[in-house]
Amino acid sequence: xxxxxxxxxxxxxxxxxxxxxxxxxxxxxxxxxxxxVSFKKSAELDENEIFPYQEIEELHKWRYNEYYIPKQLxxxxxxxxxxxxxxxxxxxxxxxxxxxxxHTLLGALPVWIAGSEEQKQELAKEIRNSRSACLAVTxxxxxxxxxxxxxxxxxxxxxxxxLLTGEKxxxxxxxxxDILCVLAKTNDKKDSRSLSxxxxxxxxxxxxxxxxxxxxxxxxxxGCDISGIVFNKAVLSKxxxxxxxxxxxxxxxxxxxxxRTLCAGLSLGAVDTALRTTLNFVLKRQLYGKTVFDxxxxxxxxxxxxxxxxxxxxxxxxxxxGLHEITSQFSVWSAIVKNYIPQKVEQSIHELSVxxxxxxxxxxxxxxxxxxxxxxxxxxxxxxxxxxxxxKHSLSLQLKFLAKKRAKSTGIELEKTLENIFSLNKEVSxxxxxxxxxxxxxxxxxxxxxxxxxxxLGNLKGKNSVSPKTLSEILxxxxxxxxxxxxxxxxxxxxxVVESGHNLETEYFDLAQSYCKLHTAATSVxxxxxxxxxxxxxxxxxxxxxxxxxxxxxxxxxxxxxxxKEYLENTxxxxxxxxxxxxxxxxxxxxxxx
Amino acid sequence: xxxKTGAIxxxxxSASITEMENWLINRVAEHLSMDSEKISIHEELVLYxxxxxxxxxxxxxxEEKLNVELPSTTLWDYPTIxxxxxxxxxxx
Numbered sequence: 001x002x003x004x005x006x007x008x009x010x011x012x013x014x015x016x017x018x019x020x021x022x023x024x025x026x027x028x029x030x031x032x033x034x035x036x037v038s039f040k041k042s043a044e045l046d047e048n049e050i051f052p053y054q055e056i057e058e059l060h061k062w063r064y065n066e067y068y069i070p071k072q073l074x075x076x077x078x079x080x081x082x083x084x085x086x087x088x089x090x091x092x093x094x095x096x097x098x099x100x101x102x103h104t105l106l107g108a109l110p111v112w113i114a115g116s117e118e119q120k121q122e123l124a125k126e127i128r129n130s131r132s133a134c135l136a137v138t139x140x141x142x143x144x145x146x147x148x149x150x151x152x153x154x155x156x157x158x159x160x161x162x163l164l165t166g167e168k169x170x171x172x173x174x175x176x177x178d179i180l181c182v183l184a185k186t187n188d189k190k191d192s193r194s195l196s197x198x199x200x201x202x203x204x205x206x207x208x209x210x211x212x213x214x215x216x217x218x219x220x221x222x223g224c225d226i227s228g229i230v231f232n233k234a235v236l237s238k239x240x241x242x243x244x245x246x247x248x249x250x251x252x253x254x255x256x257x258x259x260r261t262l263c264a265g266l267s268l269g270a271v272d273t274a275l276r277t278t279l280n281f282v283l284k285r286q287l288y289g290k291t292v293f294d295x296x297x298x299x300x301x302x303x304x305x306x307x308x309x310x311x312x313x314x315x316x317x318x319x320x321x322g323l324h325e326i327t328s329q330f331s332v333w334s335a336i337v338k339n340y341i342p343q344k345v346e347q348s349i350h351e352l353s354v355x356x357x358x359x360x361x362x363x364x365x366x367x368x369x370x371x372x373x374x375x376x377x378x379x380x381x382x383x384x385x386x387x388x389x390x391x392k393h394s395l396s397l398q399l400k401f402l403a404k405k406r407a408k409s410t411g412i413e414l415e416k417t418l419e420n421i422f423s424l425n426k427e428v429s430x431x432x433x434x435x436x437x438x439x440x441x442x443x444x445x446x447x448x449x450x451x452x453x454x455x456x457l458g459n460l461k462g463k464n465s466v467s468p469k470t471l472s473e474i475l476x477x478x479x480x481x482x483x484x485x486x487x488x489x490x491x492x493x494x495x496x497v498v499e500s501g502h503n504l505e506t507e508y509f510d511l512a513q514s515y516c517k518l519h520t521a522a523t524s525v526x527x528x529x530x531x532x533x534x535x536x537x538x539x540x541x542x543x544x545x546x547x548x549x550x551x552x553x554x555x556x557x558x559x560x561x562x563x564x565k566e567y568l569e570n571t572x573x574x575x576x577x578x579x580x581x582x583x584x585x586x587x588x589x590x591x592x593x594x
Numbered sequence: 595x596x597x598k599t600g601a602i603x604x605x606x607x608s609a610s611i612t613e614m615e616n617w618l619i620n621r622v623a624e625h626l627s628m629d630s631e632k633i634s635i636h637e638e639l640v641l642y643x644x645x646x647x648x649x650x651x652x653x654x655x656x657e658e659k660l661n662v663e664l665p666s667t668t669l670w671d672y673p674t675i676x677x678x679x680x681x682x683x684x685x686x
Contacts, residue, residue: 147646191638192646192670249646250667397651404658439650439666441657497624498651 011535013424013588019076020085020590026062029582029593030093030273031367037093039368045096046373047363049215049222051176052097059090059101060130068105070112072430073124079428080258084265084320085590091269092276092592095377096221098266103172105262106385107133109255110181110197113433114243119199123179126201131178136168136229137252146183146195146249151231153184153198155238162186162198162236167213169228172384175212176225178202183248195248199240209234220376254436257330259385260338261323264316267345270378271309272585277367278302278352279579281359293576298355303571304563305348306585307547312341313586314527314548315520318421318446324428325420327435332398332444335391340516342382349375389509392516396508397498398440399515403489405442414449421445422523422530424588446522450482453522456529465533465540474542476559477549478525484556485518514555521552527587535587538574543567610686614659615679621655622675635675646670660686 014021028035030042036058045052059065067083069075077083083105090098104127111123127133142148151166164184168174179201186196202210213228243251279302282292292298319337323330353360356371363369382388420426457475460466492511498504528545538544547567554561578585582594615635622639623630625648633642639649649669656678657664662685665671672678 189638189640191640191673192649192667193673250670394647397647401651401654401658437666439654441654441666498648 009534009536011424011588014590016427017082017085017590019082020089023062023064023086023089024591024593027089027093027593030370031594035593037090037097039093039370042094042096043364043368043370043373045223047222049217051223051225052094052100055094055097056101057130059097064090064101065104065127065130068102068108069124069127073112073120075124075128078430079320080262080323080431081317081320081428084262084316085584085588087262087265088269088272088584088586089590089592091266092272093269095266095270095374095381096223098269099221099377099380100173100224101132102259102262102266103135103177104133106135106255106259107173107177107179107181109258110135110242110251111199113254113436114197114247114251115199116239118239119242123199126179132173132176133179133181134171134173134177135252135255136171136174136180136182138168138170140167140169140228146252147190147192149183149185149195151182151184153182153186153196153236155186156235160238162238162241164198164200164231164234164236167228167230169213170216170226171228173225174227174229175215180229181242182231183252186245186248192249193246195252196245197242197248197251198236199242200234200236201240205234205236208232218380220373220378220380250438253438254433256385257334257436258323260334260391261316261319261330263381263385264312264319264337264341266381267342267378268309268312268316268586270374270381271312271345271348274349274352274371274374274378275302275305275309275585276579277371278356279575281356281366283579292355293572299572300563300565300568301351301355303568303575304547304551305351306571306575307544307551308344308348309585310544310587311520311524311548311552312344314524316341317424317586317588318523318527321428322421322445324431325417326443326445327431327433328437329440329443329445330436331438332395332402332440335386335395336516336519338382338386339388339391339395339512340520342378343388345378346382349378392509392512393504395515396504396512398442399492399508399511400495400498401442402440402444402447402515403442403492406444406448406485406489414445415452417445418449418452418526419530422526424531425534444519446519446526447485450478450485450522450525453478453525453529454482457525460529460532463532465537466542470542470546473546473560474525474528474549477521477546477553480556480558481518481521481525481549481553484514484553484558488514488518517552517555521549524548524552531587536589538570539587541570543570544574547571611679611683614682614686615675617659618652618656618675618678621652625652633675635679638673639669639675640673644669656682 030039033040037055066076071078111119139149153162153164182198182200183195185194187194210231215227285292319333359366360371578589582592583589619630619633626642650666653664653668672681
């Protein structure tokens with residue numbers, strides 16, 4: 001295929017996920033003050049700590065709420081890949097709205113995963129009617145130590161009801177949600193089978209059996225309802241038990257595997273706007289007779305940030321598709337996504353703030369102060385649904401299994417599944433929630449299959465669309481990736497036995513962090529080899545992949561750390577084109593509203 | 595199968611069950627940084643401080659040791675070493 005043909009082809013993902021550009025059209029440009037969600041209005045709501053009722057209502061007129069309902073239940077949720085991009089679209093406008101509204105999915109997941117058919121139908125009907133849900137897990141004194149929870153659900157003597165008592169705090173939408181899935185103790189033990197999930201419809205509760213704790217003043221997402229709820233012998237029918245008694249912890253952790261993956265959409269939406277508003281500034285701002293973008297250092301810094309976004313983009317897209325194809329591995333994948341992407345985006349936003357200078361600190365003026373709002377709002381993402389450290393811990397525990405299992409794998413047998421995950425021309429399979437597992441049993445297809453990527457790269461030799469120099473660099477960096485992976489596995493092998501509790505040796509956390517980088521680098525390699533001729537000329541040439549691997553593997557020993565200036569210039573040009581044409585900063589640059 | 599061969603197999607299985615039980619006690623002791631002699635096979639492991647994630651990892655260790663597939667939550671559902679061994683007996 002010639003380079004010219006690559007240029008004019010429209011990637012099929014735009015047609016597969018047509019809803020993304022439809023939503024963009026509906027919402028209009030957030031820079032436009034008359035749009036459904038404008039930066040101006042969002043700033044006003046944020047300053048006054050007002051909940052975005054009107055914006056959410058408009059979003060639901062577009063039937064966005066139906067994306068929280070599986071298609072099998074009459075909803076629109078057919079793939080998490082689609083939901084990832086829709087989440088990015090809303091998040092790039094206002095994280096308060098996406099974080100608040102998407103919490104309905106988190107509240108509903110226990111039912112989609114383990115609920116009875118009757119519960120599923122009932123909840124689907126409620127969400128379709130724009131009633132909102134939330135998940136109530138956290139308690140004031142226990143943080144992430146879920147087995148220490150104090151809220152309890154006690155069966156009544158006649159065995160027909162539960163009496164729910166205790167406080168959940170702080171909870172997103174504790175006050176404003178209509179339905180809660182509450183994690184509560186159903187026996188006096190403190191083991192992993194003492195917790196259950198109960199679905200609570202506030203309309204069905206006696207008003208004197210529950211009360212609210214006031215909204216908490218927060219650094220970001222200031223309009224959101226982060227509050228608490230206290231139950232006092234609230235009567236719940238035993239039919240409101242979700243799944244089996246004692247399955248609460250398992251269901252909750254499985255639900256988190258999905259939402260931790262989707263958190264990538266929140267982060268990537270935020271950084272899209274942070275980069276876009278910075279570009280708006282640097283392209284206009286005159287310094288020493290030229291624009292800030294004309295200054296090489298600024299331009300190259302922006303190009304590097306763009307490359308980091310693209311690395312996260314590859315990881316996010318692959319993971320949203322992987323949820324459907326390798327569901328049982330998501331105790332590992334979701335921990336990597338939730339650990340890596342919010343952290344990297346926080347870092348990118350900080351680097352952008354340096355370029356933006358004083359404008360980053362202003363709460364109005366440049367683009368209605370959206371940068372500082374995104375920066376504040378974004379900082380919550382690495383905290384909720386399991387913090388960065390919780391995810392690193394969870395990954396650390398599995399490192400030994402991952403290292404051992406990979407040693408036994410050839411990669412070849414994984415080819416079909418790798419193609420299903422990474423080939424963006426393909427629709428993903430329907431997700432089977434029953435395949436979610438709390439332990440991947442040492443499996444991680446991306447690193448198990450990494451040697452296979454080498455043979456795929458070898459097949460690209462002689463193609464017009466990639467220069468021999470670039471291909472050789474990619475091959476060398478992939479070999480470095482594998483060599484660093486083997487080095488990491490040797491270190492893992494020498495680690496002391498994991499002790500129960502949370503007193504893991506620091507080395508475990510450091511190696512988990514390194515593992516996340518290697519996994520991210522490998523997803524970028526696979527994303528390229530499976531779509532090399534499908535996503536336009538810039539993607540096809542692979543220069544971005546060289547830069548991406550160099551940046552992601554920067555802390556390892558790699559053959560070449562210095563970034564190629566020509567590649568950076570070409571990246572800056574591509575970034576400028578995407579910005580000028582109003583396209584998403586992604587390997588799949590969806591058209592945005594302008 | 596002759597009576598003698600059957601008896602030998604029963605004895606071998608019994609020996610391997612004892613060996614497996616000892617291995618499991620030692621594995622749990624390592625996770626808990628405890629002296630293995632202080633672990634009773636009838637005590638719930640959570641009472642020694644074994645957390646939910648470590649319990650899942652020990653289930654993974656057992657899978658490797660026996661080369662069998664187990665639910666990740668095996669130790670959540672079989673809270674003592676005695677319970678786990680009863681569950682594993684048929685799989686060995």
